[in-house]
Amino acid sequence: MANAASGMAVRDECKLKFLELKTKRNYRFIIFKIENQEVVVEKLGSPEETYDDFSAAIPANECRYAVFDFDFTTDENCQKSKIFFIAWSPDTSKVRNKMVYASSKDRFKRELDGIQVELQATDPSEMSFDIIKARAF
Template structure:
């Protein structure tokens, strides 16, 4: 599975310049490559991000989660989300599962990985508990 250069470029922008809050990636099966499907504006939050993940299709996503430590210090963690809902096609789940590690290696700077098959597995509380 190839990774479109735009994926790495947009990820670097998120990581270094904070120009995006999140990125949703899609595997284009015809072209056999991962492409950028949606970019989230820096002001967009978790709600907008969660709405971008289709209920019955797999996706990869990167989310820049900002939070306050117990000492009131602002921090952020870059999450990689492998979204694979139970209702998606078996073939799609297999393609995403088999390509995940290779794709993740292309994105240098991922701090935390989440696997999710339904919205409750990537609830905001899950991000908070994993970030600390």
């Protein structure tokens, strides 16, 4: 379960909740944080919540991983959905914190099978709704 490179474990709940988001669409988003050398679920967003709710739930000065289920309509009027993986590493967070998140990211992302778009953000503007929309198409 632990990653030899970063010593990071991923709690089973992370994979379980992601699977529920992907298959049952129980959640709009999931925010994960690293706590005591393991990735844990910090917050689950209900299906009714919006991208603004998601953005507000991410701490401004601390690193996080998140997945967001983005629903959209194509130019051909087809209803689609893409699952985004967002690695949030604000410039204002502690260097050690950024290093731990950076070294664990790929290993954690591999645990979540079904991610379609990855986004790395160090500033809120890098994960604005317009960027999410543009990356979805």
